[in-house]
Amino acid sequence: MYKINLGTITYQFENLKDLMAKASPARSGDDLARISASCMEERVAAQMLLADQPLTVFLEEPLIPYEEDEVTRLIIDTHDKKAFSLISSLTVGDFRNWLLNENTTSMKLASVAAGITPEMAAAVSKIMRNQDLILAAKKCQVVTKFRDTIGLPGHLSARLQPNHPTDDLKGIAASIIDGLMYGSGDAVIGINPASDSISAITELNYMLDEIIQRYNIPTQSCVLTHVTNTIEMINQGVPIDLVFQSIAGTEGANSGFGVNLKVLDEAYDAALGMHRGTIGDNVMYFETGQGSALSAEAHHGVDEQTCEARSYAVARRYHPLLVNTVVGFIGPEYLYDGKQIIRAGLEDHFCGKLMGVPMGCDVCYTNHAEADQDDMDTLLTLLTAAGVNYIMGVPGADDIMLNYQSTSFHDALYARQVFGLKHAPEFSEWLENIHIINHNGWLCHTESSPILGIEKL
Amino acid sequence: MKTTGLTIPPRDILENDCWKELKEFTDARIALGHTGASLPTKEMQKFSLAHARARDSVHMPFDYNNVREQVEKLGFSSVYVSSKAPNRSTYLTRPDLGRLLSEESKKNLIDLNQEDNDITLVIADGLSSKAVHKQAVPLMSSLLPYLQKLHFKIAPIILAEQSRVALGDEIGNLLHSRFVAMLIGERPGLTSPDSLSVYLTYCPHAGRLESERNCISNIRPEGLSFEKAAFKFAWLLEHALVKECTGIELKDKSDDPSTYNLIRPKKKDIRLA
Numbered sequence: 001m002y003k004i005n006l007g008t009i010t011y012q013f014e015n016l017k018d019l020m021a022k023a024s025p026a027r028s029g030d031d032l033a034r035i036s037a038s039c040m041e042e043r044v045a046a047q048m049l050l051a052d053q054p055l056t057v058f059l060e061e062p063l064i065p066y067e068e069d070e071v072t073r074l075i076i077d078t079h080d081k082k083a084f085s086l087i088s089s090l091t092v093g094d095f096r097n098w099l100l101n102e103n104t105t106s107m108k109l110a111s112v113a114a115g116i117t118p119e120m121a122a123a124v125s126k127i128m129r130n131q132d133l134i135l136a137a138k139k140c141q142v143v144t145k146f147r148d149t150i151g152l153p154g155h156l157s158a159r160l161q162p163n164h165p166t167d168d169l170k171g172i173a174a175s176i177i178d179g180l181m182y183g184s185g186d187a188v189i190g191i192n193p194a195s196d197s198i199s200a201i202t203e204l205n206y207m208l209d210e211i212i213q214r215y216n217i218p219t220q221s222c223v224l225t226h227v228t229n230t231i232e233m234i235n236q237g238v239p240i241d242l243v244f245q246s247i248a249g250t251e252g253a254n255s256g257f258g259v260n261l262k263v264l265d266e267a268y269d270a271a272l273g274m275h276r277g278t279i280g281d282n283v284m285y286f287e288t289g290q291g292s293a294l295s296a297e298a299h300h301g302v303d304e305q306t307c308e309a310r311s312y313a314v315a316r317r318y319h320p321l322l323v324n325t326v327v328g329f330i331g332p333e334y335l336y337d338g339k340q341i342i343r344a345g346l347e348d349h350f351c352g353k354l355m356g357v358p359m360g361c362d363v364c365y366t367n368h369a370e371a372d373q374d375d376m377d378t379l380l381t382l383l384t385a386a387g388v389n390y391i392m393g394v395p396g397a398d399d400i401m402l403n404y405q406s407t408s409f410h411d412a413l414y415a416r417q418v419f420g421l422k423h424a425p426e427f428s429e430w431l432e433n434i435h436i437i438n439h440n441g442w443l444c445h446t447e448s449s450p451i452l453g454i455e456k457l
Numbered sequence: 458m459k460t461t462g463l464t465i466p467p468r469d470i471l472e473n474d475c476w477k478e479l480k481e482f483t484d485a486r487i488a489l490g491h492t493g494a495s496l497p498t499k500e501m502q503k504f505s506l507a508h509a510r511a512r513d514s515v516h517m518p519f520d521y522n523n524v525r526e527q528v529e530k531l532g533f534s535s536v537y538v539s540s541k542a543p544n545r546s547t548y549l550t551r552p553d554l555g556r557l558l559s560e561e562s563k564k565n566l567i568d569l570n571q572e573d574n575d576i577t578l579v580i581a582d583g584l585s586s587k588a589v590h591k592q593a594v595p596l597m598s599s600l601l602p603y604l605q606k607l608h609f610k611i612a613p614i615i616l617a618e619q620s621r622v623a624l625g626d627e628i629g630n631l632l633h634s635r636f637v638a639m640l641i642g643e644r645p646g647l648t649s650p651d652s653l654s655v656y657l658t659y660c661p662h663a664g665r666l667e668s669e670r671n672c673i674s675n676i677r678p679e680g681l682s683f684e685k686a687a688f689k690f691a692w693l694l695e696h697a698l699v700k701e702c703t704g705i706e707l708k709d710k711s712d713d714p715s716t717y718n719l720i721r722p723k724k725k726d727i728r729l730a
Contacts, residue, residue: 032553166675400648
């Protein structure tokens with residue numbers, strides 16, 4: 001039992017899980033799960049009490065029992081005590097102070113990352129304001145490599161997302177051309193296929209491989225299908241750069257996605273065995289999002305933001321090239337409006353980076369949420385300030401296959417322009433050589449670009 | 458008005474993209490042009506208009522009486538059910554209620570006294586009634602010849618309001634149905650406010666996981682055609698019967714002719730691999 005007395009009133013919380021849920025900034029998903037604070041005062045009371053808890057309490061009182069959940073076992077069994085020792089005497093409140101202190105450098109943060117459990121990251125995020133989440137995340141640098149280098153300070157990458165509702169090869173190629181001509185694609189050229197037919201997604205993989213090879217583009221490809229499909233294609237010798245999977249923060253929710261750690265281990269081994277990276281071997285690509293555990297009815301009464309942070313423990317086991325939270329995709333029952341989506345995007349980016357995960361963000365919303373493109377501009381701008389590794393590049397921000405709105409090729413250029421950021425260095429060099437972007441970062445594409453005509457391949 | 462040498466000609470501000478002809482291959486918003494790195498005013502406003510329309514269509518009521526008449530013309534009786542979500546705003550924030558039948562609907566289905574159906578087709582509003590109004594019955598007509606080929610016994614058609622995908626689990630279970638297929642409105646996109654999905658579940662019962670379903674999405678004339686969707690659906694049914702499951706264990710290989718048995722595509726509609 002956790003108790004706090006605020007003068008005339010005492011608030012009680014049944015256990016650490018309850019305290020965490022009630023300390024979580026307001027969002028519809030926690031209301032849906034009926035675990036949120038009943039009034040604003042109770043929420044602040046929970047945050048004050050949470051600030052007084054030692055970080056070690058999260059090692060002693062797992063929110064989801066060790067015996068019941070393999071993600072909890074992963075978190076406890078792989079906890080790096082040596083990395084943790086520097087911060088082991090801190091409370092959650094002290095931890096916030098330490099993160100924001102100017103003497104806490106990027107190097108120090110990197111050295112403790114493996115000692116920070118998802119619950120510690122989630123707890124401190126709950127007592128941080130948006131500006132705290134930005135400042136602390138900005139100091140956490142997580143750099144990954146495959147054919148180019150993603151996540152360097154002063155750089156912002158983008159996933160070129162050329163989806164097409166029927167996976168039409170020419171339709172997808174047309175969007176790839178558009179994206180490349182706008183300098184997008186340094187994180188990955190990644191297709192969400194409409195189909196999960198092996199032969200259809202095999203064709204997509206061959207097309208991406210041919211485009212990247214023909215134009216010698218320093219980037220990587222991915223067709224975002226279930227990991228078992230990808231393993232099957234690897235076994236058939238299909239060229240696969242990155243292995244993708246949607247993941248969540250509990251064993252039950254992962255089982256809803258049709259995966260577990262064993263399957264992911266197999267996929268990771270298969271991906272490493274391809275040896276297709278030229279400058280690095282970060283070979284996995286994961287997507288996450290608050291609300292997935294609740295939506296699979298596998299959240300164990302844990303708030304959605306903490307469940308999300310737990311998925312980063314799953315991700316970091318596999319040293320991924322890319323992880324992104326698809327923050328507003330899930331809908332208004334989990335994140336109701338622009339305000340909640342913006343807050344969640346900043347929390348996810350911060351928690352992931354703090355734990356050493358190379359976070360990007362799909363800054364997005366659906367048409368049944370109370371949000372619009374102005375909210376996306378705000379989140380994009382804040383995340384860029386926070387040093388997000390990559391964002392999505394969707395033609396005109398309108399994904400015609402997944403039916404949601406994300407960020408556009410133009411948006412990525414906007415963010416780079418406002419903050420003076422560059423593309424991934426290898427990709428930037430390629431863009432200059434092929435006369436798409438000049439050395440100032442301005443668009444300089446012309447009719448004579450060799451990229452035009454890809455659709456005729 | 459007379460202009461001086463200092464006046465900016467508006468068309469000189471923008472740069473058009475020289476690959477506009479690629480628009481014939483996709484509805485994606487490509488070759489939009491740019492001013493600096495930003496969207497030209499016209500394109501920005503086109504987007505705002507599409508968003509406004511999609512927002513409006515989420516809230517369109519399900520005209521189940523009209524769908525019922527069309528279903529009757531195909532020779533089927535239908536039963537209306539509703540979920541526990543009493544209205545659209547509750548439906549949007551309480552998906553749990555959208556997965557449960559109202560007490561009255563549950564009773565109505567039990568009273569049907571159905572036994573041993575092969576399949577229950579549920580026409581469900583989901584997030585776009587517009588999609589259901591336009592696509593559900595044409596898809597059903599394309600599907601019927603395949604169901605006859607499989608000698609399927611079809612339960613009465615269910616029309617479900619304020620519905621989520623998992624509502625079909627309870628419906629299929631109450632109708633003692635081996636399969637349930639939810640023909641449900643997808644959440645509207647900017648270019649496709651009227652796209653339908655089919656979710657197929659073997660042995661439907663409460664507690665089925667999403668990974669135990671197969672989904673065919675983007676069904677509309679401009680997307681996946683009714684005939685192609687119906688063939689894919691029937692292919693999945695035939696192979697699910699053999700495997701005795703749906704979901705990730707059942708991989709969609711419907712474009713591989715070597716897998717064809719009873720269910721074969723109509724040659725004129727399907728491009729063979």
